[in-house]
Amino acid sequence: MAIIHEQFFDSKDAMTEHLASILESTLNSALEGDSKASMLVSGGSSPAPAYKRLSSLDLDWSKVTVAMVDERWVSPSHEKSNEAFIKNTLLQDKASSAQFVTMKNGASTAVVGQEEVEARYQTLKTPFDVTILGMGPDGHTASLFPHAEGLDAALKTEQLVCAINANESEVTGSITERMSLTLAGIANTQHAILLISGEEKRAMYEQAKQQGSELDIPLRAVLGLPDLKLSVFWCP
Numbered sequence: 581m582a583i584i585h586e587q588f589f590d591s592k593d594a595m596t597e598h599l600a601s602i603l604e605s606t607l608n609s610a611l612e613g614d615s616k617a618s619m620l621v622s623g624g625s626s627p628a629p630a631y632k633r634l635s636s637l638d639l640d641w642s643k644v645t646v647a648m649v650d651e652r653w654v655s656p657s658h659e660k661s662n663e664a665f666i667k668n669t670l671l672q673d674k675a676s677s678a679q680f681v682t683m684k685n686g687a688s689t690a691v692v693g694q695e696e697v698e699a700r701y702q703t704l705k706t707p708f709d710v711t712i713l714g715m716g717p718d719g720h721t722a723s724l725f726p727h728a729e730g731l732d733a734a735l736k737t738e739q740l741v742c743a744i745n746a747n748e749s750e751v752t753g754s755i756t757e758r759m760s761l762t763l764a765g766i767a768n769t770q771h772a773i774l775l776i777s778g779e780e781k782r783a784m785y786e787q788a789k790q791q792g793s794e795l796d797i798p799l800r801a802v803l804g805l806p807d808l809k810l811s812v813f814w815c816p
């Protein structure tokens with residue numbers, strides 16, 4: 581089992597405040613002890629305000645590498661691109677000098693592009709200093725979607741990234757082709773932070789803590805990672 585520390589906040593603002601301060605202290609101490617820091621980031625509405633706050637933080641961003649937890653296989657100019665989202669939120673102001681390692685490349689499909697993305701990710705400082713995860717009401721985290729094509733491989737491989745083709749649903753929308761950190765990639769972090777908002781996702785999180793299939797609820801696989809230091813932050 582992961583070493584889970586749950587914190588429930590009264591509001592999104594309170595969660596943002598706490599997240600921003602944890603990320604600030606994590607990056608500062610990583611840069612004190614080492615010459616570089618690595619932070620793996622997800623898209624989604626939950627972390628966006630903390631990313632914005634972090635962007636004005638006075639630290640040596642040139643020594644920080646920001647990399648994606650997952651990506652839709654769309655052009656970086658697409659409105660649903662997580663890369664664009666991170667550029668527009670986190671990588672502004674002072675944080676614009678951070679190194680940015682993205683997942684989308686020029687390959688025609690995520691499956692074709694996977695090897696090159698894996699090679700990029702192998703150059704990152706590991707274990708990552710911090711990995712920010714979101715989750716969906718279907719129990720997905722990163723792009724590990726229930727019963728997706730590629731999910732089984734993503735849960736078993738030792739590689740850091742894997743191509744995923746999700747089953748289309750209200751949660752995925754029409755863009756089902758993704759690149760994602762694998763379970764091993766998520767495990768390879770000093771500290772993972774899972775952000776959950778709303779009652780529906782809270783109920784799914786509670787369900788994920790019960791025994792059952794990881795293919796039905798991929799978040800279960802993350803909660804089951806031995807010794808993963810996982811903070812779970814929830815707000816209404």
Ligand SMILES: O=C(O)[C@H](O)[C@@H](O)[C@H](O)[C@H](O)COP(=O)(O)O
Nearest residue numbers: 623624625626714715716751752
């Ligand atoms: O890739 C996707 O389909 C979504 O971006 C998704 O993974 C999102 O990150 C989570 O559902 C958390 O979303 P919130 O941060 O908005 O709760």
